[in-house]
Amino acid sequence: MSLSLTVVVLVVVFIGLVQRLWRIGSREQGLPPGPPTLPLLGNLLVFPRTRAHLKFTEWARSYGDIYSLKIGSGTAIVVSSPKMARECFELHGATTSDRPVLHVAELVYKGLEMPLARYGPHWRNLRRAAHDLLNKEACLSHLPIQRAEASQLMYDVLQQPQHLYGHIRRYAASVALSVIFGIHCSTYDNPVIEEFYECQRKWEHILRPGGHPPVDIFPILKYIPERWASWKGLCREVRSRQRKLYFTLLQNCIDRIKLDRRNNSFIEYVLEHEDHYGLTREMTGYLGLSLMEGGADTTAIYLQFFLVLMLAHPDVKARAQKEIDDVIGDGRSPDLEDIEHLPYIRALINEVHRCRPAAPTSIPHAATTDERIGGFFIPKGSMIFMNIWGIGRDPDLFEEPERFWPERFLNSEHGTKPEVDTTGCRSEIPMSFGGGRRICPGFNLAYNSIAMNVMNILWAFDINLPKDPATGKPIVPDEDDTTDGILLTPKPFKYDITPRSEARGDIIRTQFGAAKPTFELFDSADLKA
Numbered sequence: 084m085s086l087s088l089t090v091v092v093l094v095v096v097f098i099g100l101v102q103r104l105w106r107i108g109s110r111e112q113g114l115p116p117g118p119p120t121l122p123l124l125g126n127l128l129v130f131p132r133t134r135a136h137l138k139f140t141e142w143a144r145s146y147g148d149i150y151s152l153k154i155g156s157g158t159a160i161v162v163s164s165p166k167m168a169r170e171c172f173e174l175h176g177a178t179t180s181d182r183p184v185l186h187v188a189e190l191v192y193k194g195l196e197m198p199l200a201r202y203g204p205h206w207r208n209l210r211r212a213a214h215d216l217l218n219k220e221a222c223l224s225h226l227p228i229q230r231a232e233a234s235q236l237m238y239d240v241l242q243q244p245q246h247l248y249g250h251i252r253r254y255a256a257s258v259a260l261s262v263i264f265g266i267h268c269s270t271y272d273n274p275v276i277e278e279f280y281e282c283q284r285k286w287e288h289i290l291r292p293g294g295h296p297p298v299d300i301f302p303i304l305k306y307i308p309e310r311w312a313s314w315k316g317l318c319r320e321v322r323s324r325q326r327k328l329y330f331t332l333l334q335n336c337i338d339r340i341k342l343d344r345r346n347n348s349f350i351e352y353v354l355e356h357e358d359h360y361g362l363t364r365e366m367t368g369y370l371g372l373s374l375m376e377g378g379a380d381t382t383a384i385y386l387q388f389f390l391v392l393m394l395a396h397p398d399v400k401a402r403a404q405k406e407i408d409d410v411i412g413d414g415r416s417p418d419l420e421d422i423e424h425l426p427y428i429r430a431l432i433n434e435v436h437r438c439r440p441a442a443p444t445s446i447p448h449a450a451t452t453d454e455r456i457g458g459f460f461i462p463k464g465s466m467i468f469m470n471i472w473g474i475g476r477d478p479d480l481f482e483e484p485e486r487f488w489p490e491r492f493l494n495s496e497h498g499t500k501p502e503v504d505t506t507g508c509r510s511e512i513p514m515s516f517g518g519g520r521r522i523c524p525g526f527n528l529a530y531n532s533i534a535m536n537v538m539n540i541l542w543a544f545d546i547n548l549p550k551d552p553a554t555g556k557p558i559v560p561d562e563d564d565t566t567d568g569i570l571l572t573p574k575p576f577k578y579d580i581t582p583r584s585e586a587r588g589d590i591i592r593t594q595f596g597a598a599k600p601t602f603e604l605f606d607s608a609d610l611k612a
């Protein structure tokens with residue numbers, strides 16, 4: 084080959100390479116529309132690093148209920164209507180139920196935690212076991228401890244109203260610990276509860292924007308030595324602290340079985356049926372961890388938002404309290420069955436879910452094969468977000484979507500405008516629990532906790548805006564003052580909470596006293612304590 088021919092070949096190869104590289108980051112033929120891309124980077128520079136749900140929702144108004152974002156050569160899909168969510172996660176559930184591989188999650192969980200586990204036999208085994216704990220009938224057997232815990236929450240608020248925030252967090256973690264590991268934690272400063280929330284806090288710190296470099300987009304960053312990568316040390320710390328916590332709780336269950344002192348906790352049951360569920364001991368430990376992580380924070384967040392919304396919307400609170408007074412009165416506190424007779428409070432519960440979903444962009448799913456959804460091409464490996472926040476605020480679906488207005492759920496089962504076609508929506512499960520095969524398995528347990536405590540709080544307490552001592556003006560909480568991340572947690576807020584009557588205070592005290600035998604079963608369960 085002559086020199087000039089070699090040069091021509093090299094130039095052609097070079098141009099070909101440049102063209103290929105240039106195409107990286109651009110939107111492939113057939114993908115859903117989306118914001119304009121840049122060569123190599125795609126939408127990386129505009130991809131929201133904080134409060135992603137707000138930008139996702141703004142883009143949904145421009146690009147529709149399914150749109151795409153390019154992140155380098157990768158693709159993210161955002162789904163923003165109930166109809167598209169159903170098509171994507173239910174009709175195509177066989178191929179859209181995977182999770183994206185996140186390097187930091189691999190370092191902490193090694194693929195064993197259920198919410199982030201890949202779609203496959205390991206996840207299926209965990210999910211099957213979780214279903215046996217959390218299905219509607221199984222949740223009936225958790226009602227005694229849930230009722231006892233709810234009575235403690237009311238009692239704690241009565242005794243120490245200034246620690247409302249901590250009481251709610253204790254309640255949510257202790258219900259999950261009792262049901263899963265058979266351990267009741269009577270105070271917020273209990274070491275198990277403290278360690279649980281501390282591990283959660285550290286994990287959220289790693290996941291926060293800037294908490295680690297974009298290792299999933301630039302895999303070469305994985306090889307940065309640990310002395311220059313503090314996030315790696317933090318991942319190791321979280322992993323070891325979590326293992327210590329959850330495998331100690333697991334050991335407690337093993338010891339109780341050995342001593343024949345079972346208290347019917349879920350993990351005791353799983354330990355005796357590991358073969359049936361196809362679980363190793365390691366997986367059983369991570370099952371307990373997954374359920375704790377999925378169940379405690381989310382329930383606490385819901386109840387905290389409920390209180391913030393009651394403070395900010397006294398008219399709604401007053402209507403809900405009138406309803407509960409008419410049905411329950413002064414002589415007893417509400418019970419779970421009462422919810423059937425309280426349509427306004429049911430509507431209020433749905434409206435809190437709509438306005439303040441705990442996980443506004445859910446946990447991302449991933450596609451295991453090339454798919455066609457909504458008439459568009461969805462490539463294998465795409466990350467798929469369910470934009471729960473955007474769905475709840477779609478003006479085509481909801482009248483005055485920014486308004487906190489429970490009445491919308493009185494007029495229509497789904498809270499949507501009358502002309503909206505809701506065929507196929509799962510009426511019993513609000514969108515804030517995700518969708519498809521990965522839909523939250525804890526819905527029934529969460530629903531019972533939420534219904535009991537919302538009714539109890541409205542019945543027992545008046546929650547009002549406190550006055551600024553300097554100006555005398557009421558301090559209205561900022562509903563948007565939350566942490567940022569997969570979960571949006573309201574920051575501690577100011578409030579005035581008082582019992583609604585002496586008679587109701589007495590009922591709370593009596594009821595808490597009557598709950599003691601239920602707690603005893605779980606209090607004596609911590610063999611190490």
Ligand code: HEM
Pocket residue numbers: 197198199200210213217259373374375377378379381382385440441442445446447448469515516517518519520521522523524525526528529
């Ligand atoms: C208000 C309360 C709750 C909310 C808003 C909530 C919300 C969610 C959401 C949005 C997902 C992701 C669904 C998806 O990928 O499509 C999820 C998953 C999950 N939740 Fe919940 N959740 C709540 C309570 C609970 C409870 C009480 C438990 C268990 C005790 C629980 C355990 C889980 C687990 C294990 C997953 C992972 C499921 C999987 O990947 O297969 N959650 N939850």
